[in-house]
Amino acid sequence: xxxxxxxxxxxxxxxxxxxxxxxxxxxxxxxxxxxxxxxxxxxxxxxxxxxxxxxxxxxxxxxxxxxxxxxxxxxxxxxxxxxxxxxxxxxxxxxxxxxxxxxxxxxxxxxxxxxxxxxxxxxxxxxxxxxxxxxxxxxxxxxxxxxxxxxxxxxxxxxxxxxxxxxxxxxxxxxxxxxxxxxxxxxxxxxxxxxxxxxxxxxxxxxxxxxxxxxxxxxxxxxxxxxxxxxxxxxxxxxxxxxxxxxxxxxxxxxxxxxxxxxxxxxxxxxxxxxxxxxxxxxxxxxxxxxxxxxxxxxx
Numbered sequence: 001x002x003x004x005x006x007x008x009x010x011x012x013x014x015x016x017x018x019x020x021x022x023x024x025x026x027x028x029x030x031x032x033x034x035x036x037x038x039x040x041x042x043x044x045x046x047x048x049x050x051x052x053x054x055x056x057x058x059x060x061x062x063x064x065x066x067x068x069x070x071x072x073x074x075x076x077x078x079x080x081x082x083x084x085x086x087x088x089x090x091x092x093x094x095x096x097x098x099x100x101x102x103x104x105x106x107x108x109x110x111x112x113x114x115x116x117x118x119x120x121x122x123x124x125x126x127x128x129x130x131x132x133x134x135x136x137x138x139x140x141x142x143x144x145x146x147x148x149x150x151x152x153x154x155x156x157x158x159x160x161x162x163x164x165x166x167x168x169x170x171x172x173x174x175x176x177x178x179x180x181x182x183x184x185x186x187x188x189x190x191x192x193x194x195x196x197x198x199x200x201x202x203x204x205x206x207x208x209x210x211x212x213x214x215x216x217x218x219x220x221x222x223x224x225x226x227x228x229x230x231x232x233x234x235x236x237x238x239x240x241x242x243x244x245x246x247x248x249x250x251x252x253x254x255x256x257x258x259x260x261x262x263x264x265x266x267x268x269x270x271x272x273x274x275x276x277x278x279x280x281x282x283x284x285x286x287x288x289x290x291x292x293x294x295x296x297x298x299x300x
Contacts, residue, residue, distance in 0.1 A: 048091060049123045051181045051188050054225035055261045055277045055293050056241045060130040060179040060190050062086075062094035062118050064300040074290040079103040092118050100140075111137040126183040134194060136173040172199045175221070186230070192223040196243065217247035233265040237277065253285035261293065271299040 053059040053067075067084040084098035094116045100109030116132040177194035196219045223241040230236050242256040261277020279291035 057223040062088040064088045069295040072292040073288040111139045130179040188227040194221040220244040235263040237261045256282040273297040
């Protein structure tokens with residue numbers, strides 16, 4: 001939007017100042033978390049209903065943590081890192097900020113922000129209901145003229161754009177979400193649903209699903225995870241994630257991925273967790289042929 005003379009120029013979402021502001025916000029969240037030790041974490045020895053983190057999606061419980069995740073996508077041979085911080089202001093509300101980094105191209109990726117709420121009205125039945133809003137911000141340094149220069153050949157440029165659309169590199173997107181989780185015995189079952197509304201550029205999924213290229217329409221993202229506490233320091237995980245397009249056409253196809261994995265607490269401190277898994281596409285529409293995941297958490 002152009003401003004009248006004398007107005008304050010806007011901060012463009014791809015300028016160094018914009019990225020500095022995002023990193024500063026993340027740092028504030030993490031710093032505040034270090035001073036906070038009274039939040040409820042059931043599986044860390046604190047009272048109250050709390051759900052653990054699977055591999056692809058997030059916990060539906062508001063949490064205070066830092067998380068580092070790694071993805072390898074085949075056949076694109078793309079390596080991606082995500083640095084994430086979440087701060088729970090109470091049992092019922094948290095803010096999460098995640099910054100992506102494309103290690104293959106040594107470039108900053110997009111940024112997501114999640115406002116996560118929870119209702120404990122059915123806590124006595126071991127059921128947690130959640131809701132919130134997810135925002136995807138186009139902060140990737142790969143957007144713009146630099147990529148056009150690197151891919152002057154039309155065919156190579158099309159392949160490059162498709163790879164980035166498939167791996168979650170796109171424009172601004174907003175998506176409200178709801179979730180519900182239940183604990184029964186040693187098992188936790190959590191379902192997520194999000195309405196993905198692309199407001200600019202290619203479509204991505206606010207739940208973290210890697211999508212195939214070719215769709216800019218709204219879609220319904222979903223994730224269903226089961227976590228089984230096999231031992232005090234071992235969790236066995238099975239996740240189903242994907243998207244259901246809200247438009248018709250061959251380019252708007254159902255996407256489904258299955259991810260088995262494990263998480264362990266390798267040290268005496270239960271606040272430290274690491275996990276790994278492999279995602280396998282179940283549909284012909286896919287953003288990858290194989291996805292390897294590794295993640296590490298520190299809970300406060």
